[in-house]
Amino acid sequence: MTLLAVDNLKVMFGGVTAVDGFSFDMTRGEVLALIGPNGAGKSTVFNAISRLYAAASGRIQFDGRDITRLSAHRVAGLGIARTFQNTELFEHATVLQNLLIGRHTARRTGLFRHLFFTSAVRREEIAHRECVEEIIEFFDLQAYRHSLITALPYGVRKIVEIARAVASEPELLLLDEPASGLSAEEASDMAFWIQDLQKDKGISILMVEHNMALVGRTADRVVALAEGRLLAAGTPAEVQQHPDVIEAYLGVSADNTQSVSGG
Amino acid sequence: MDPLQLLVGGLANGCVYGLLALGFVLIYKATEAVNFAQGDMMMFGAFMTLSLVNQDGYNLPFGVGVCIAIAAMAVLSYVLEMTFIRRLFGQPQFSVVVLTIALGFVLRFIAGLIWGHEPQSLETPFAGRALTFGSIVLGYDDIVVIVVTLLLVGGLYLFFIYTRVGLAMQACSQNQLAAYYVGIPVKRLSSIVWAVSGVTATIAGVLFAAKGTIDPASGLLGIKAFAAAVIGGFGSLPGALIGGLIVGVVEPLAQFYAPTGYSQIAPYAIMLLVLVVRPAGIFSQVAQKKV
Amino acid sequence: MRYHFRTSYAQEIRPYQDWRQLLWYVLLLVVAAVAPFLLDEYLLGELTHILIWALAGLGLMLLAGHCGMVSLGHGAFLACGAYMQYNLVNMSVPFILAIPLSGLFAGITGALFAVPALRLTGIYLAIATLALGAIAEDLIIMLEPWTGGVEGLYLETGSVYAIEFDRYAQQIASASPGHNFYWLCLLVVTCVTLGYINLLRSATGRAFSAIRDSEISAAAMGIHIAGYKTLGFGLSCFVTGVAGALLAHFVGAFNYEAFNLLISIQLLLLITIGGIGTIHGAFIGALLLGIMPLVIVAVREFIAQLLGSGNMTIPGIDQAVLALLLITFIIFEPSGVHGRFVKVKTWLQLFPLARRQLFRRSRSYLKTDRLR
Numbered sequence: 001m002t003l004l005a006v007d008n009l010k011v012m013f014g015g016v017t018a019v020d021g022f023s024f025d026m027t028r029g030e031v032l033a034l035i036g037p038n039g040a041g042k043s044t045v046f047n048a049i050s051r052l053y054a055a056a057s058g059r060i061q062f063d064g065r066d067i068t069r070l071s072a073h074r075v076a077g078l079g080i081a082r083t084f085q086n087t088e089l090f091e092h093a094t095v096l097q098n099l100l101i102g103r104h105t106a107r108r109t110g111l112f113r114h115l116f117f118t119s120a121v122r123r124e125e126i127a128h129r130e131c132v133e134e135i136i137e138f139f140d141l142q143a144y145r146h147s148l149i150t151a152l153p154y155g156v157r158k159i160v161e162i163a164r165a166v167a168s169e170p171e172l173l174l175l176d177e178p179a180s181g182l183s184a185e186e187a188s189d190m191a192f193w194i195q196d197l198q199k200d201k202g203i204s205i206l207m208v209e210h211n212m213a214l215v216g217r218t219a220d221r222v223v224a225l226a227e228g229r230l231l232a233a234g235t236p237a238e239v240q241q242h243p244d245v246i247e248a249y250l251g252v253s254a255d256n257t258q259s260v261s262g263g
Numbered sequence: 264m265d266p267l268q269l270l271v272g273g274l275a276n277g278c279v280y281g282l283l284a285l286g287f288v289l290i291y292k293a294t295e296a297v298n299f300a301q302g303d304m305m306m307f308g309a310f311m312t313l314s315l316v317n318q319d320g321y322n323l324p325f326g327v328g329v330c331i332a333i334a335a336m337a338v339l340s341y342v343l344e345m346t347f348i349r350r351l352f353g354q355p356q357f358s359v360v361v362l363t364i365a366l367g368f369v370l371r372f373i374a375g376l377i378w379g380h381e382p383q384s385l386e387t388p389f390a391g392r393a394l395t396f397g398s399i400v401l402g403y404d405d406i407v408v409i410v411v412t413l414l415l416v417g418g419l420y421l422f423f424i425y426t427r428v429g430l431a432m433q434a435c436s437q438n439q440l441a442a443y444y445v446g447i448p449v450k451r452l453s454s455i456v457w458a459v460s461g462v463t464a465t466i467a468g469v470l471f472a473a474k475g476t477i478d479p480a481s482g483l484l485g486i487k488a489f490a491a492a493v494i495g496g497f498g499s500l501p502g503a504l505i506g507g508l509i510v511g512v513v514e515p516l517a518q519f520y521a522p523t524g525y526s527q528i529a530p531y532a533i534m535l536l537v538l539v540v541r542p543a544g545i546f547s548q549v550a551q552k553k554v
Numbered sequence: 555m556r557y558h559f560r561t562s563y564a565q566e567i568r569p570y571q572d573w574r575q576l577l578w579y580v581l582l583l584v585v586a587a588v589a590p591f592l593l594d595e596y597l598l599g600e601l602t603h604i605l606i607w608a609l610a611g612l613g614l615m616l617l618a619g620h621c622g623m624v625s626l627g628h629g630a631f632l633a634c635g636a637y638m639q640y641n642l643v644n645m646s647v648p649f650i651l652a653i654p655l656s657g658l659f660a661g662i663t664g665a666l667f668a669v670p671a672l673r674l675t676g677i678y679l680a681i682a683t684l685a686l687g688a689i690a691e692d693l694i695i696m697l698e699p700w701t702g703g704v705e706g707l708y709l710e711t712g713s714v715y716a717i718e719f720d721r722y723a724q725q726i727a728s729a730s731p732g733h734n735f736y737w738l739c740l741l742v743v744t745c746v747t748l749g750y751i752n753l754l755r756s757a758t759g760r761a762f763s764a765i766r767d768s769e770i771s772a773a774a775m776g777i778h779i780a781g782y783k784t785l786g787f788g789l790s791c792f793v794t795g796v797a798g799a800l801l802a803h804f805v806g807a808f809n810y811e812a813f814n815l816l817i818s819i820q821l822l823l824l825i826t827i828g829g830i831g832t833i834h835g836a837f838i839g840a841l842l843l844g845i846m847p848l849v850i851v852a853v854r855e856f857i858a859q860l861l862g863s864g865n866m867t868i869p870g871i872d873q874a875v876l877a878l879l880l881i882t883f884i885i886f887e888p889s890g891v892h893g894r895f896v897k898v899k900t901w902l903q904l905f906p907l908a909r910r911q912l913f914r915r916s917r918s919y920l921k922t923d924r925l926r
Contacts, residue, residue: 050774076776088771090764101764105776107757111785114756115749121756122567129563168775297677299684350885357624360680361826362884364626364819368877372870380869479870483815486688489681497677527692531685538682539670 002061003028003204004049004172009058011044011228018044020228021058028171031198031205033215035239036225037248042208043085045225046174049206050082051075062172077105081165082174085208087157089149095160096145099132102167106131132167138200139163139193155186162193166201173197175207179214187214194218212240224248268399269515275405275474277511278412282467283488284495284503285416286460291497292436293456296348296359300367301464302485307370308336308465309472309481310378313385325388333465340461344454352450367482374479382476385469408470415466416504419459423500432456490534509533569751586740590726590733598730599721604844605739606800611824611836612746613794618822619831620759621786622766624680627687629817631791633694634660635798636808637701640709649712649719653742653799660795665788687818694810706809709802721804739800746793750833753789762786816873823880829890838891846879847872 004026011019019041026032034042047053049060051072060068067075081102090098106128109121136142139159144152152160158178165173178194179187191214197203198218209215215222215236222239224231226248232239239245283301290298298304314320315328323331347366351358389403423429435442435452443449471477471484487510495506510530518526558571570576590598614628638659642652667686694701701707711720719738724731753759761782764772773779802808820843828839850872887894901908 052770052773071778072773073776073778076774082774084771084774088768088774090767090771092767093763097760097763101760101772101775101777104757104761104764109757111753111758114758115752117752117756121752122564125567125756126563129566164775291677297680347881347885354888356677357618357830358884358888360624360626360677361822362881364822365877365880365884368819368873369881372874372877375870376868483688486684486815490685493678493681524692524696528689528696531689534685535670535682538678 001028002026003030003063004206005059005061006045006049007059007061009045009048009060010056011041011048011053012056017056018228019048022225022228022230023058024223024230024233026172026204026206029198029202029204030220031194031207031218033219033222033236034206034208034225035210035212035215035222035245036231039227040225040248041228042225043176044228046082046176046206046208049075050080050174076168079169079171080174081168081170081172083158083161083165083176083178085176085180087154087161089157089161089164091149094146094148095136095141095152095163096132098149098160098164099135099167100128102164103128103131105168131169135163135167138166138196155182158182158186158190159193166197166203170203173203173205175205175209177208177210179209179211187211190214191217212236216240265398266516266519269519270512271399271401271405273512273515274508275402275408275511276514277491277508278408278504279467279471279474279507280484280488280491280510281504281507282412282415282463282470283485284492284507285419285500286463286467287488287492288495288497288500288503289419289460289463290456292500293432294348294435294453296351296356297363298457298460299360299363299485300370300482301460302488303367303370303374303482304336304340304461304464305468305471305485306477306479306482307339307374307468308332308461309385309468309477310374310383310479311335312465312469313383313472313477314378317383317386329469332469333462336461336465337458340464341454341458344457348457349450349453367485371479371482378479380479382478383472384476385472387473390473404474408474411466411470412504415463416500419463419500428452428455487530490530493534494537567755569755583744587737590729590736593730595722595730595732598732598736600844600848602721602732602736602739602804604840605736605743606797606804607824607843608837608840609739609743609746609800610794610797610821611828611840612743612750612833613790613792613797614821615825615830615833615836616750616753616762616793617786617790618825619835620754620766621762621783621790623783623786624683624822625790625818626680626684626822627690627815627818628683628790628794628821629813629815630686630690630693631660631664631794632798632801632817632821633690633813634663634791635795636802636813637694637798638795639799639802640707641700643709643712648714650714652712653796656799657792657796660798661788661792664791664795665784668784668787683818684815687815690813690815691810694813702809704809706807706812708807712803719803721806735803742796742800746796747833754833758782758785820876823876825890826880827883827890829892830888832890832892834892834895835890842891843876846876850875 002025006025007023009019009022010017022041022045024032034045036042044053048055049067051067051070051074055068058068059066062075062078062080065078067078067080070078090101093101107124109118109124113121136145139162141156141160141163144156144160149157149160158181162173162175162178175194179190182190194205194207194214195218198205205218207219219236221234222236223233224239224242224245226244231244231248232242234242283305286301286304287298290296290301312329312332315323315331316325321328343366347362348359351362387404387407389407392403394401394403394406423433431442431447431452432455434445434447435449439449442452468477471481488507491506491510492503493506494509495502495504510533513529513533514526517529521529560566570579589601593601610628610632613631614625617623617625617628635656638656639652642655643649647655695703711718711723713719717734718725719735721732721735723734726733761772761777764775764777765779765782765786769779805812824839824843825835826839827842828837829835854871883890889896
């Protein structure tokens with residue numbers, strides 16, 4: 001069953017076309033990796049899906065609903081959560097507070113009840129707190145519960161950002177380079193989290209990633225992108241073997257590569 | 264009154280606003296801080312010139328006095344940056360805003376102590392003389408204001424395009440961290456930017472005091488110059504000048520054609536309008552924050 | 555050092571840490587409540603003034619400290635509340651009802667102003683509000699039918715069932731004159747503070763601080779940026795407007811000069827010196843700002859006596875001292891008096907284990923959100 005359908009997406013910055021007629025589908029429960037050389041437009045696709053960028057043309061459907069023209073916060077409300085390439089956490093808050101902000105879409109009370117902190121708000125706050133605690137446990141963040149983000153090492157921040165996204169109980173999680181800047185060990189931990197998220201929580205994951213080992217371990221399918229266009233799609237092994245993908249990465253045609261390695 | 268006459272007077276006033284706005288924009292472009300004390304720096308520079316040049320002051324020749332005042336203000340601005348602003352490097356913008364407002368207050372107080380609170384006028388060699396074209400009277404002071412502004416803006420333009428310091432400033436304004444990495448002395452550079460903007464402030468002050476009177480509260484003129492800078496787009500040097508001209512021209516026109524009170528509000532009304540229609544100003548380069 | 559061992563989530567969401575802390579605040583409130591019996595008329599008047607300033611400061615604190623939007627023209631909203639109060643009372647709206655209504659009017663005005671201003675980030679918003687503060691005086695003069703123009707206006711004593719809320723009314727013999735009005739102010743300030751605390755520990759408050767820290771990520775978390783910014787601006791102006799209404803009754807007669815740009819700057823100063831981003835900060839700042847003129851007068855008289863000369867008035871010295879204080883705080887203690895207090899407290903609690911490193915500000919480079 002299709003969860004996300006991107007159809008003929010086109011994103012432009014001024015005169016530059018960053019994504020040009022890109023289409024792909026994603027089924028529910030799947031881990032899909034978006035790969036491609038730098039500047040291929042992977043992050044742009046992400047930003048278009050989470051509606052931080054406006055699409056020039058094309059359609060993005062989530063769960064059968066057209067989200068191409070929705071505003072960013074509405075998309076989040078539908079169950080799409082995301083992380084950012086260079087982590088965009090709330091730096092002056094603790095890990096706990098960050099995760100609680102992740103619960104924003106789950107709130108059922110409004111300003112007036114907040115002002116008087118009615119019993120409904122109290123119950124809700126405790127429920128949020130319980131839910132967040134579960135996530136803290138899931139990601140092994142107990143030690144950092146009350147630390148400020150500024151005091152955390154980069155690897156932990158990456159995890160906290162994913163935890164924050166998971167706190168909103170999304171159906172689709174967009175991970176923008178989850179393993180960038182992580183050590184080999186941390187990256188391998190990351191692979192475990194991603195697998196756990198898919199299996200235990202049933203979250204579908206769309207990720208942009210350069211680390212092919214991670215992609216190979218976690219992704220069900222891979223979509224390769226270059227210069228804003230679709231190059232290849234299939235299993236990780238298939239896409240890695242695809243001559244166009246090799247050419248896009250190495251800048252030479254596949255035949256040449258073979259002759260070089262053969263000679 | 265002849266609308267054309269209003270226009271000419273407005274243009275000269277606008278040049279003063281434009282020069283002030285230019286000072287804001289220079290600092291903003293290079294360090295992303297906004298100097299709310301710019302108006303007070305203008306006032307201070309004008310008073311310095313005044314006590315150097317006027318007969319009951321040191322009675323120096325006009326040109327010499329102006330040059331000394333400019334140099335003094337450049338040094339003062341450099342020192343201000345070095346001792347105060349630099350400590351807030353990388354701190355939230357709010358801090359710099361509050362700090363410069365406070366610096367403005369202190370400058371105003373010192374000026375009041377030294378020169379008193381009575382409005383004073385600068386004695387200039389070109390005061391009181393005028394050219395007449397038909398029905399339009401063109402004061403020498405107006406002409407001087409316009410010519411000096413044009414020269415200064417041209418000079419700044421050349422400075423940014425052709426000198427090493429100017430190019431380094433451009434680099435800084437594009438990416439501070441990268442500028443650090445390629446060995447540009449970012450901190451010293453931001454002091455230099457402050458000095459340059461002190462110079463433009465002083466020149467604006469001299470022109471302003473030559474056309475009218477100046478007192479310690481004249482620094483509030485800076486707020487009008489803000490409006491000018493915003494109208495033109497905060498990141499654009501020519502925009503600042505044109506914003507200044509717009510404000511300068513609108514003011515006398517509103518004074519003449521609209522009911523009383525409106526002329527005070529007109530510049531800000533235009534500013535708010537621009538902010539609503541084109542939030543980044545008329546001459547802006549619009550792009551998005553990268554994530 | 556005391557460690558707070560929590561055994562339930564309810565303990566985590568309550569606004570105080572333990573019963574000792576709660577006791578201190580209750581004690582403070584009790585002392586504040588009996589102040590009219592302890593202080594003379596002059597000091598009680600000063601204390602009332604401080605409370606009103608603290609209220610206005612709370613309004614700006616919500617905006618600048620928690621929503622991350624700087625307003626350099628909050629005096630305009632103070633004026634909004636004050637003049638609305640006059641007009642409502644003139645339209646024979648009961649005095650006690652007029653106060654929240656004036657606040658509401660200021661809040662709606664603020665929210666309306668925020669709608670275009672919302673599209674402005676950081677510095678543009680600061681400038682737009684500065685312009686608002688600058689034209690406030692002109693606007694007041696232009697709207698003469700409602701504001702009394704240059705002449706100003708006089709607000710009569712408000713009363714409810716023969717209880718007079720006036721700065722000089724004395725209806726309980728053992729209390730200093732003005733006690734009713736003082737208690738009214740205390741009540742309003744307490745209610746607003748409690749509401750503020752509740753807001754901060756609920757989803758709305760978290761959304762505010764999320765927007766302050768990273769707009770892009772807040773939007774990705776499902777927070778409606780424009781909506782919350784407007785809400786924040788409106789709430790902030792509401793609180794400031796209520797303070798304006800009380801101020802109108804406190805001073806009785808006022809004209810446009812009472813709301814010049816300097817008032818807005820003083821408000822800014824109040825929250826900075828007190829400690830930006832904290833509720834304590836608004837109160838500490840108001841207290842300092844209220845005491846400052848008295849200290850300056852005392853110092854001046856002392857110096858005058860020392861030198862033996864009579865008149866030592868220097869115009870503008872108050873502003874200059876405030877400005878110098880502001881510079882000192884911004885550079886050496888950006889977290890204000892409250893921040894310093896917390897540091898000293900932590901140091902004492904950790905003694906002798908505290909290290910300088912603990913309080914060091916993290917180095918940071920210019921993080922631009924400028925568009926390019």
